[in-house]
Amino acid sequence: SAVISQKPSRDICQRGTSLTIQCQVDSQVTMMFWYRQQPGQSLTLIATANQGSEATYESGFVIDKFPISRPNLTFSTLTVSNMSPEDSSIYLCSVAGANQPQHFGDGTRLSIL
Amino acid sequence: DAKTTQPPSMDCAEGRAANLPCNHSTISGNEYVYWYRQIHSQGPQYIIHGLKNNETNEMASLIITEDRKSSTLILPHATLRDTAVYYCIVRVSSGNTPLVFGKGTRLSVIA
Numbered sequence: 437s438a439v440i441s442q443k444p445s446r447d448i449c450q451r452g453t454s455l456t457i458q459c460q461v462d463s464q465v466t467m468m469f470w471y472r473q474q475p476g477q478s479l480t481l482i483a484t485a486n487q488g489s490e491a492t493y494e495s496g497f498v499i500d501k502f503p504i505s506r507p508n509l510t511f512s513t514l515t516v517s518n519m520s521p522e523d524s525s526i527y528l529c530s531v532a533g534a535n536q537p538q539h540f541g542d543g544t545r546l547s548i549l
Numbered sequence: 550d551a552k553t554t555q556p557p558s559m560d561c562a563e564g565r566a567a568n569l570p571c572n573h574s575t576i577s578g579n580e581y582v583y584w585y586r587q588i589h590s591q592g593p594q595y596i597i598h599g600l601k602n603n604e605t606n607e608m609a610s611l612i613i614t615e616d617r618k619s620s621t622l623i624l625p626h627a628t629l630r631d632t633a634v635y636y637c638i639v640r641v642s643s644g645n646t647p648l649v650f651g652k653g654t655r656l657s658v659i660a
Binding site for chain 1: 590636648650651652653
């Protein structure tokens with residue numbers, strides 16, 4: 437299965453600032469997704485990162501708050517903008533190939549003060 | 550919304566089989582049953598998936614009822630390292646559709 441690396445693994449940020457999370461995969465993948473996991477909760481899909489075009493966002497998530505880039509088949513970034521304490525969560529990158537199970541990185545643990 | 554129902558928590562004695570149930574009564578003909586688990590501080594880990602036949606791999610066995618409305622994940626000899634939240638998810642196999650997570654079952658393996 438694909439090896440997924442996320443950076444940073446954790447961070448503590450001040451409210452009002454922005455943080456960009458990187459997701460690097462060791463092989464080309466068809467699909468890349470971003471999830472959020474709030475404390476004590478299950479995973480919620482933020483968006484599908486589309487190569488060469490705008491990401492597809494789920495209900496309740498908007499591009500101005502969570503801009504996503506996917507310049508190629510092995511790399512994507514998620515930015516959490518204008519952060520508030522409510523954005524304190526684990527953010528996870530996930531990938532899938534055609535007819536392959538989805539795999540996850542270990543996430544970025546984000547705390548906002 | 551998640552299309553599966555799982556008990557919120559279960560306990561299992563170390564060395565015994567852990568049987569985790571899942572109801573998916575509205576599953577469609579082209580949807581597979583996937584199982585993932587999330588150990589504390591890690592991302593979800595793929596365990597197994599199946600369409601209608603029972604499946605077995607080095608981690609677990611998946612038993613799907615004939616009507617496909619429910620399934621059971623079996624960990625044959627649970628260890629303390631199997632303590633995790635287990636998610637049962639239904640989706641088509643193509644990979645283009647992202648997984649939608651429910652609340653899962655928190656399995657505690659007890660020494």
